Amino acid sequence: MQLSPYSFRDGLRDGLPIALGYLSVSFGFGISSVGQGLSWRSATVISLVNLTSAGQVAGVAIIAAMGSLGEMALAQLVINIRYLLMSISLAQRLDGGFTLPHRFFVSFGITDEIFAVASSKPEIVGPKYMYGLILGPVIGWTLGTLLGGVAGEILPAAVNAAMGIAIYAMFVAIVIPQARSDRGVLVCAAIAVALSCLMRYVPALSRVSGGFAVIICAVLAASAAAVLFPVADEAEQEAEA
Amino acid sequence: MSAIPLWAYVLVMAGVTYLVRMTPMVLLRRKIRSRFLRSFLRYVPYAVLGAMTIPAIFHSTASVASAAVGFLVAAALSFRGRSLITVAVAACAAAYLAQLIIGFI
Numbered sequence: 001m002q003l004s005p006y007s008f009r010d011g012l013r014d015g016l017p018i019a020l021g022y023l024s025v026s027f028g029f030g031i032s033s034v035g036q037g038l039s040w041r042s043a044t045v046i047s048l049v050n051l052t053s054a055g056q057v058a059g060v061a062i063i064a065a066m067g068s069l070g071e072m073a074l075a076q077l078v079i080n081i082r083y084l085l086m087s088i089s090l091a092q093r094l095d096g097g098f099t100l101p102h103r104f105f106v107s108f109g110i111t112d113e114i115f116a117v118a119s120s121k122p123e124i125v126g127p128k129y130m131y132g133l134i135l136g137p138v139i140g141w142t143l144g145t146l147l148g149g150v151a152g153e154i155l156p157a158a159v160n161a162a163m164g165i166a167i168y169a170m171f172v173a174i175v176i177p178q179a180r181s182d183r184g185v186l187v188c189a190a191i192a193v194a195l196s197c198l199m200r201y202v203p204a205l206s207r208v209s210g211g212f213a214v215i216i217c218a219v220l221a222a223s224a225a226a227v228l229f230p231v232a233d234e235a236e237q238e239a240e241a
Numbered sequence: 242m243s244a245i246p247l248w249a250y251v252l253v254m255a256g257v258t259y260l261v262r263m264t265p266m267v268l269l270r271r272k273i274r275s276r277f278l279r280s281f282l283r284y285v286p287y288a289v290l291g292a293m294t295i296p297a298i299f300h301s302t303a304s305v306a307s308a309a310v311g312f313l314v315a316a317a318l319s320f321r322g323r324s325l326i327t328v329a330v331a332a333c334a335a336a337y338l339a340q341l342i343i344g345f346i
Contacts, residue, residue: 024326032301042247049255054289059254069245069253076257079289083258085282087265088273100267107263112286161303162311162337168298169315169332171290176319178287188284192291200296217292218285225288226280233276 004095004126011132018113018133019140025053026141028166030148032057035164036064040149047145051111051138055079057167062211075211078218086115093119095126102127109134184229192221302336306343311336 026047033043038060050056058075087110091103098106106127114133118125152160179186195217199205208216273279302308315332323331 021325024329028329038247042251046251046254049251050258052258054286054293055254055258058289058293059250063247063250066244069249072250072253073257076254077261078285080258080261082282082285083262084265085273085279087262091266103266104263107266108259110262110266158303158340159337162307162340163333164301165298165308165311165315165332165336166329168294168301169311169329170325171294172298172312172315172332173319173323173325173328175287175290175294176316177322180320184280184284185287189287189291192288193295196292197296214289214292218288221288221291222281222284225284226277230276230280231283 002096002124004097004124004129006121006123006125006129008128008132011129011134012136013132014117015114015133015136018117019136021113022137022140023144023147025167025170026144027148027151028163028170029053029056029060030145030150031152031160031163032167033060033145034149034152035160036060038063038149040146040153043149044142044146048138048142051109051141052080052083053167054171058211058214062209065209065211067209067211071209071211075215078215082112083110083115086110086112090115090118093121093124095124097126097128099127102130106130106134109138111137113137184225184231187228188221188225191224192217195220303340304343307336307339310339 029047030040030043033046034040038046043060046056046059050059055076058079059072062072062075087107090110094103109130114137118130118133121129152163155163175185175189179189196213199208199213199217205213273282298312299305299308302311311332314335315328318328318331
């Protein structure tokens with residue numbers, strides 16, 4: 001049985017930068033959630049059990065708009081479908097110590113950043129390393145939400161109003177650098193933005209609720225980009241790397 | 242129709258998100274071969290973020306004008322490759338200052 005060389009401490013160390021990043025992003029989520037009527041306690045619990053940014057922002061919007069549970073389920077499925085791919089990919093790089101219970105626990109912690117770090121390790125990874133890697137980000141994500149939520153409840157209204165933009169500014173900061181270097185991402189995001197504006201401002205379309213609007217825009221834009229700019233085959237990708 | 246309790250929303254939200262992450266790791270051990278599907282999954286995050294951010298960002302502060310200022314600052318700093326936290330703080334500060342000025346005139 002092949003075992004990973006990485007320890008729990010290695011995981012903790014690799015997870016620290018992610019935890020610090022999450023602390024600030026989730027602060028924005030906490031503020032915006034409280035702004036939409038949730039308590040800081042609800043926002044904190046949502047972060048602890050979901051551990052995902054875009055899905056939570058969409059989810060809170062659906063809660064605020066009193067959308068249906070079906071809309072909630074479908075929105076989470078579409079927005080988080082990328083974790084499916086990451087989970088498949090990560091499953092190929094687990095060591096022999098990864099028994100079924102470990103898979104049940106560790107899969108909870110798959111996020112964009114955790115996946116990226118775990119995948120970038122030269123050797124296969126084991127459960128201990130993964131628990132170390134996930135622990136910091138979970139704490140950072142939950143604590144940041146708590147702090148943001150509490151700040152949202154006690155800060156003056158004018159400050160809160162301005163901080164409502166924080167989480168969206170971070171989304172901008174995720175997309176723009178990628179769009180600069182990757183035409184497929186650029187075209188994909190541009191189509192999504194155009195569709196999203198249509199859904200919001202064209203009277204007949206604006207009756208579609210926010211959660212469904214995001215699903216429709218995302219599926220159409222990602223499909224168009226996948227046809228126009230298909231990604232390289234895995235063999236080609238490995239040759240590039 | 243009675244209101245849906247918060248815990249039901251949170252349960253559905255967390256349940257679906259967990260199932261998406263857990264199912265392949267527990268059940269499926271193969272790689273996705275379809276090139277379209279792999280491309281689609283690669284682009285979904287950016288499609289989701291694009292659709293969620295615009296136009297919602299313009300309605301995220303006290304006025305469209307202050308939000309637009311915040312957005313421009315965020316876009317400019319992101320273009321120059323600044324970190325998430327820098328971009329976020331600068332956008333908040335810009336929106337706050339813009340709102341102060343709008344209130345003043």
